[in-house]
Amino acid sequence: MKAHDEERIADLLRLLRPAPEAWVRAAQEIPLALRGLDDIVERARADDRFRRALIADLESALAAEGFEPDAKVVDALRRRLPADE
Amino acid sequence: MRELTDADLVVRCRAGDDDCWRELVTRYSRYVYAISVQAFRLPESDADDVFQEVFARAYEHLDKLRDDSALRPWLAQLTRRLCIDTLRSGSREQPTGEDADLEGVDDAIERFDEALSISEAMRTLPDHCAEILDRFFAQDESYRMIGEALELPAGTVASRISRCLTRLRGELEGEGRNAAPAQSGGWR
Numbered sequence: 001m002k003a004h005d006e007e008r009i010a011d012l013l014r015l016l017r018p019a020p021e022a023w024v025r026a027a028q029e030i031p032l033a034l035r036g037l038d039d040i041v042e043r044a045r046a047d048d049r050f051r052r053a054l055i056a057d058l059e060s061a062l063a064a065e066g067f068e069p070d071a072k073v074v075d076a077l078r079r080r081l082p083a084d085e
Numbered sequence: 086m087r088e089l090t091d092a093d094l095v096v097r098c099r100a101g102d103d104d105c106w107r108e109l110v111t112r113y114s115r116y117v118y119a120i121s122v123q124a125f126r127l128p129e130s131d132a133d134d135v136f137q138e139v140f141a142r143a144y145e146h147l148d149k150l151r152d153d154s155a156l157r158p159w160l161a162q163l164t165r166r167l168c169i170d171t172l173r174s175g176s177r178e179q180p181t182g183e184d185a186d187l188e189g190v191d192d193a194i195e196r197f198d199e200a201l202s203i204s205e206a207m208r209t210l211p212d213h214c215a216e217i218l219d220r221f222f223a224q225d226e227s228y229r230m231i232g233e234a235l236e237l238p239a240g241t242v243a244s245r246i247s248r249c250l251t252r253l254r255g256e257l258e259g260e261g262r263n264a265a266p267a268q269s270g271g272w273r
Contacts, residue, residue, distance in 0.1 A: 004203075004257050006250050012200040013222035019118035023133055027114065027140035028107040034144070 033073070040065060041080050054081060087208050092153035099147050109156075110140055115223070116157070116201050117164050124193035125168040135167045142167075157201065161194055206256045214249035221246050 004012075018024075040062075044051040054061045058078060059069040067073055086108045089097070094112070097105035117139050121132040142163060150159055169187075207215045217235070220226040221242075228239040237245070 010222055012203050015200040016115040016223055019114040023136050024114045027110045030141055030144050031103050031106055
């Protein structure tokens with residue numbers, strides 16, 4: 001730790017500005033989102049009709065489940081969906 | 086929650102403690118944001134993607150962290166790599182930071198490390214001190230705004246900032262006398 005005068009402390013404190021609240025909230029909800037995806041994948045394994053609906057229109061199916069169907073969520077889910085049989 | 090060390094947080098996050106995960110994100114959100122926006126000068130849309138990706142990967146790969154107390158350098162390394170990937174991907178609309186000077190970036194990250202150490206020292210101050218210093222310096226609020234929020238006269242705000250800054254300096258000087266060696270990060 002370097003020596004700190006009060007001016008230097010103040011300058012350093014100014015460097016760490018808050019990130020936008022929405023970003024922080026979204027990152028804090030990552031575990032919930034991942035668990036939500038786990039539930040969807042489980043349902044898709046157990047329910048063939050649901051799985052087909054997901055494969056046919058993933059974005060709409062995600063929106064219906066309360067997820068914002070952004071590209072990352074869609075990609076993550078597409079990778080995890082059980083293959084068509 | 087604020088008093089938990091990084092290593093404690095990591096252990097509890099691995100065990101599925103969502104409150105600890107929220108604290109971890111709170112603790113490092115400004116740091117990750119500063120690296121992407123100030124050091125790499127990413128536009129906000131790219132910085133948002135990097136921010137989410139850093140925390141998503143951190144959550145998924147917490148078990149790969151070699152040393153639980155080395156969370157900070159690990160996140161810095163992850164953010165740095167994702168920012169470079171973003172700049173190289175050419176997907177951004179504006180050419181900001183195309184010729185990013187990585188040496189300058191590393192200098193900036195070093196300053197953010199130091200700033201984060203000061204933020205950590207602020208956690209040892211009484212809540213009213215941490216809040217008033219954060220509002221004034223990091224959030225750039227005026228005496229008037231702070232006074233309205235905390236129901237204090239502007240003169241009291243000014244004197245409290247000065248006293249709290251002196252107190253923070255005292256904490257840092259005490260810490261300096263007992264400084265631990267720097268940690269190094271990395272993957273398992």
